[in-house]
Amino acid sequence: MTRIRRWVECATYFVVGAAVLLSTSTLRAAKFNKVLDIGKPAPVWSDLLGVDDKRHSLSDLKASKLVVVVFASNHCPVVKSYERRLIRFVDDYRDKGVEFLAISVSQRATDQLPQMKVRAVGSGFNFPYLIDPSQKIAKAYGATHTPHVFVLDQQRRVAYMGKIDDHLDESKVTERFLRDAVDALLAGKSPDVAETRQVGCEIEYE
Amino acid sequence: MVFLKLSKILLLVAVIGLLGSLGCNSESNNTMIGSGSPKSKSIESESNDLEIPGPQTEPPLTTTVESVVLADVTSAAIPVVDRSGFDLVLAKHKGQVVLVDYWATWCAACRKKFPHTVALAKQHQAEGLTIIGVAMDDDDAHDEVVKFLAEQQVPFDNLRSKAGASDESFESFEIPGATLPCLRLFDRDGNVIKTFAIDVDADKQFTDDDVAEAVKAALAK
Numbered sequence: 001m002t003r004i005r006r007w008v009e010c011a012t013y014f015v016v017g018a019a020v021l022l023s024t025s026t027l028r029a030a031k032f033n034k035v036l037d038i039g040k041p042a043p044v045w046s047d048l049l050g051v052d053d054k055r056h057s058l059s060d061l062k063a064s065k066l067v068v069v070v071f072a073s074n075h076c077p078v079v080k081s082y083e084r085r086l087i088r089f090v091d092d093y094r095d096k097g098v099e100f101l102a103i104s105v106s107q108r109a110t111d112q113l114p115q116m117k118v119r120a121v122g123s124g125f126n127f128p129y130l131i132d133p134s135q136k137i138a139k140a141y142g143a144t145h146t147p148h149v150f151v152l153d154q155q156r157r158v159a160y161m162g163k164i165d166d167h168l169d170e171s172k173v174t175e176r177f178l179r180d181a182v183d184a185l186l187a188g189k190s191p192d193v194a195e196t197r198q199v200g201c202e203i204e205y206e
Numbered sequence: 207m208v209f210l211k212l213s214k215i216l217l218l219v220a221v222i223g224l225l226g227s228l229g230c231n232s233e234s235n236n237t238m239i240g241s242g243s244p245k246s247k248s249i250e251s252e253s254n255d256l257e258i259p260g261p262q263t264e265p266p267l268t269t270t271v272e273s274v275v276l277a278d279v280t281s282a283a284i285p286v287v288d289r290s291g292f293d294l295v296l297a298k299h300k301g302q303v304v305l306v307d308y309w310a311t312w313c314a315a316c317r318k319k320f321p322h323t324v325a326l327a328k329q330h331q332a333e334g335l336t337i338i339g340v341a342m343d344d345d346d347a348h349d350e351v352v353k354f355l356a357e358q359q360v361p362f363d364n365l366r367s368k369a370g371a372s373d374e375s376f377e378s379f380e381i382p383g384a385t386l387p388c389l390r391l392f393d394r395d396g397n398v399i400k401t402f403a404i405d406v407d408a409d410k411q412f413t414d415d416d417v418a419e420a421v422k423a424a425l426a427k
Contacts, residue, residue: 076312077344077371110350168384169373197406199385202314 030195033161035142038194042067042152043140048103048130049113051120056101056130058156065097066185067152068178070164071143072102072129074119075110076201079147081168083123086147089178090126096186101128105138106146107206135205145200151181151191159185162196279355279364284341284348288368289378295338295365296396302336303424304392305417308381310342310371311350316387320358322414323389326421327362333425334394337362340379342386344370391420399424 030037047055061067070086072079090100102125104111113131120129132138141150141161151160160181167173181191287295296304307323309316327337341351343366355364369375376384382403389402400420402412 075347077310077347078312080344081372167373172373199406201312204314 029142030161032195032197033142034144035140036158036161038158038161040158042150042156042158043137045103045130045132045137048132048137050131051113051117051125051129056128061099063097064099065154066099066159066182067156068093068098068100068149068182069141069152070100070102070147070149071105071138071141071145071203073104073106073108073111073146073201073203074115075106075108076146078145078168078200081170082147082164083125085164085170087124087126093182094126098182098186101130103130103132103137104146105132105135105143105203107133107135107204135203138203139205143198144203145198146203147200148198148203149178151178151185153185160191160194162198163200166196279352279360284352284355284364284366286348286368287340287365291368292338292340292365292379295363296392299336299338300396301394302334303394303421304336304338304396305421306338306340306390306392308340308342308379308386308388308390310386311347311354312343312371313386317354319387319414320354322417324358324360324362326418327360330421330425331361335421335425339364341366342371342375342379342381343367344372389417391417391424393424393427 029035036043042058044058046057046059048057050056058067068089086100086102093100104116109115111131116129116131119125141148143150147164149160149162149164150158153159160177162177164176164178165173166175166177175193177193177196180193184191285291285295296306305323305326307316307320309320311317323337323339327335339355339360339362341347341364343351347370348366351364351366367375367379369378373384380401381388382401383406385404385406387402387404391399391402393399402417402420404411
């Protein structure tokens with residue numbers, strides 16, 4: 001009996017150890033992102049409603065070389081500070097095969113679809129602005145702040161994540177992380193900086 | 207009675223502002239104190255809906271926790287200030303320990319911490335603690351600021367930064383890393399004792415207990 005018990009114990013340790021190793025290898029998180037790491041397959045969104053009253057899915061964007069998704073919100077002044085920069089980004093990169101979109105998962109009254117429509121028109125958004133009331137997509141990306149940006153490569157793996165650039169005040173920006181990452185990927189290279197610490201307004205998960 | 211003191215300031219501002227309003231320009235519909243350089247002490251008021259507080263009675267010399275009066279958190283009672291306006295308000299509280307809570311409606315962590323600041327006010331007001339809330343919110347969030355403060359039933363006075371949530375606003379109020387939440391404690395002479403700020407690279411951030419302990423130590427001096 002003792003021998004059998006030892007064998008069972010030993011086997012249990014082996015199974016548990018293997019499970020731990022497996023889980024750490026598949027769920028390995030990055031420096032700042034607690035959920036997702038660079039090089040991992042991008043979580044897929046499907047049928048998210050946009051301010052254009054249409055449903056949007058990642059699978060709609062198969063023709064695009066790169067996809068840039070930013071988690072955003074109406075209520076966050078940091079997002080507001082970046083709006084013009086993001087609109088210019090879309091203008092500069094759309095013809096290069098880069099698709100850009102914003103997703104809000106905020107459940108605040110100021111972040112509901114009618115208010116999002118007002119913002120999109122008022123600020124002249126030239127990109128889809130989607131809402132995910134379930135908040136699942138932001139959780140899957142490990143998004144913690146708005147704006148938190150993710151660049152997906154042609155194979156739809158996460159190639160860059162974090163902040164858009166290094167300063168809230170555009171006149172003081174010295175590092176354009178998002179543009180640098182996208183430029184590198186379009187040139188067939190890996191971004192020099194693949195992850196930065198996300199900044200902005202904390203996403204409130206229900 | 208912090209409220210009464212601030213009401214006096216408001217009354218003064220309102221009266222001077224109305225007298226001088228012919229020469230003033232302001233885009234804001236809210237009361238605004240002290241724009242311009244700290245030395246100029248220029249006071250502007252161009253509010254269309256400004257309610258001028260009526261004559262106030264002299265505040266009692268002492269107060270007790272039971273007699274704490276909830277501060278007025280109507281829109282007109284939340285002055286919009288720049289740094290010099292804030293400094294004027296702060297100077298009025300010399301002789302008291304002052305805790306300034308820089309917060310914003312868009313800052314989830316600030317809203318979570320805010321009830322602790324309210325509790326500190328109720329607990330230590332009688333010992334000479336004054337709290338000033340400064341909302342780092344833009345003009346379009348003013349109503350939300352008013353709503354949040356009403357919900358919290360704040361027993362202290364509140365201001366909103368004129369430059370809102372802009373980088374300039376954070377710089378002028380010297381908020382480290384332009385990151386909220388941030389609280390700053392002043393001694394009875396108006397000197398900064400400690401600034402509680404977020405260090406984004408640190409694993410551990412300041413806690414409510416850290417703030418409470420510093421407040422108690424400052425009051426004991």
